[in-house]
Amino acid sequence: MKESSAGTQPGAKVSRVSFDPEAVDDLLSRELRQLSFQQRSVIQEEIHGVRDAAINETPETIQEALREMSHELDNVLPVSEKTAYLHAKSLNASYVTGSDFQLRFLRSTLFDAPHAARKLVGFLDLLLEYYGRVALQRPIRLSDLGKDAMDVLRAGQTMQMLPFRDRSGRRIFTVVGDFGLHYDYDTRVKVYLYMFSAASDDIETQRRGIVFVIWPGPTNDLQLSFPDPKENATGAKIFASAPIRICAMHFCLRDGPVARFIRACLTLMVGKDNWSRIRFDAGEGTEILYKLMGYGIPVDLLPLTDSGNVKTKQLMQWIKIRKAIEVDIEKFGSTTIIECPFKHDVIIRFGKAYTDHPGTIMFRSILERHYEEHYMAASKESKVAVTWKIVEEVQKKGGRFLVWDNRGWWVQINDRAVIRAKVAVSMKDHTKRIQALQNVQSPQCSTYKFERQDLRKRKRYQGGSSDSQCCGHGCDPDGVF
Structure with a gap:
């Protein structure tokens, strides 16, 4: 690691000559005591x-x-x-x-x-x-960055935004690897300004804020040098004037003799306004991941491998989405492209990242609450009424129903009939999972299977319907089963 004298920052009474990580720790403690x-x-x-x-x-x-x-x-x-x-x-x-x-x-x-x-x-x-x-x-656009700044952005070390929010609905910013410190400072500043501007485009992020995860990797092998006074002042101004609220900053560092020095440098770089929001998550890689999970951060999406390599697949997808959004806005003044689902949005797509989304978790909870009412409904009309209740409950929370567009982004389903049909399918799938679990857990005697079949027949005839309503292949999401 390379060391040099520290530039002072507004509010940070640390001498450039006598820089000491303990002095920075004292500053943080004093800030909290105030x-x-x-x-x-x-x-x-x-x-x-x-x-x-x-x-x-x-x-x-x-x-x-x-x-x-x-x-x-x-x-x-x-x-x-x-x-x-x-x-x-x-x-x-x-x-x-x-x-x-x-x-x-x-x-x-x-x-x-x-x-x-x-x-x-x-x-x-x-x-x-x-x-x-x-x-x-x-608004500034990707096309305003220029080649050098685009190269810095694509490298994925200066800043990335994760494609999903944390459990509180906040966007996650990551700064990983060597933080892009080997790039020209003014070029990095252009990237920082663009990222903050882009993040503030949606109202959800404006209201809920963002969370930073700053992680050099498993070795702390960071060629960190202190910025000169001008760079220090610019960095402080960027964080102090950002159009979005920073709710938390996680400094993830491996325990070791250089960790305190790195965290002192990072503390001075982010400015006094954010000192009370800093959390030092020290330890080995797995230990840090568990700590971040405790804060509701989707660690599976962090763009860093176990060996410290920076992943850019999500970043490339984000750049593609941003380009499409900016083209739409330039041509039409608005866009229907959704870059990142809101906290209460229900997303219709398979995969762990999608099932762990806060809106999907909320949706499963709503399905669970209405499961018995839906299962015991004796007629198709009654089941339809239950699914409409579920649709309305999601929408009252401000949630939207989203599907993945093959062009590479989320779009909202606006047809309420289509929404209700998808809810019906989700309830049917949920019911099958519940019944499969019950079958595994229940001690089943030789007559158990026939008793359940008889119960279903009684429910069908009580509702005035019969097996002829459905072909048995799931074509009718509201069929009584």
């Missing part, structure tokens, strides 16, 4: 994913917050602190002054309008510096 017991409890609960800090929004609260934020931007902040914002206004940039853009910053600060205004002007300064005037007039 919080009240209630503040620490709220942060702990949010880090563990058991509290959703998102504000309950109404049209009235949104309008009031936007009004207060506009006042801060136009009348309170000094001119010297909002150069890019004033430049955007001179360009009549409706993108920057529009409510959609400003709401990202309000949600990232839990509707603290003065804080949101400071974040917005800071982020615009960075966009103007690294992308030019075009970034003040429309």
Whole structure:
């Protein structure tokens, strides 16, 4: 590992010459002590994913917050602190002054309008510096990155977003391998800004925030050097002005003599605003994975092999989706492509990653609750009524029903009749699983099979239907079985 003198960062009283990891630990402890017991409890609960800090929004609260934020931007902040914002206004940039853009910053600060205004002007300064005037007039796109930044992005070490959320519905950002530190710093900054901007496109992420998993790999073999003061200040500004809220930062390090040095470097890089959100998950690879699982993070999706190699398959799929989304928006002003399912979305696709999705887990729970009612329903009409209940229960939670498009992304099913039919099939599959489990667990005498057949016959005739309703091949998802 390469060491050099540390650049100071706002709020970090660490000498460049006398840098000491213990001094950084003291800073973290002091930061936590300045919080009240209630503040620490709220942060702990949010880090563990058991509290959703998102504000309950109404049209009235949104309008009031936007009004207060506009006042801060136009009348309170000094001119010297909002150069890019004033430049955007001179360009009549409706993108920057529009409510959609400003709401990202309000949600990232839990509707603290003065804080949101400071974040917005800071982020615009960075966009103007690294992308030019075009970034003040429309969202930045992959095509704005240029070849060098695209190469850095494709390498998968600077940042990746996992294709599914954690159990609390938060997007997962990963920084793995050597973190891309061997690439030019300004090029990496362009990637950071794009990733934060892209992540803030969906309202679910704006409200629930993101979680970072920072993991150099199994050996801690990281060629880490301290950034110069300018890079340090830029890094702090990026994290301080991001249009999304950082709920937790997991530093995953193997125990050893260099671990404390690495974690001290990373702590200074992410800025003071995030110190109370940092968790050090130290240990061997398997031990770290179990710790992350305890926070509801889908560890099977982490883009790092046991030997420390960076995986990029998910990243390439994400880049493909982003390109398609950006083409749609440029042509039509909107898109039907869904990059990442929301927490309560029900996804119709097989595979472990899909069955572990929070919305799918919720859906299985709803099926279980309605299983007996559906199973005991004597007629097809009664079963249909139960499946409609399930559809409505998912939709009341804000959930959508999604299917995988062969072009490589999720799309929403809008036809309610199709949705209900898929729910009926899911209930039928669930019933078969329950019955198979009962058959394995039940002591079955020689007459058991005939008794169950007789029960089914009675249920059919009580409902006024017969075996002729279904061919026996599952063609009728609402058949009484």
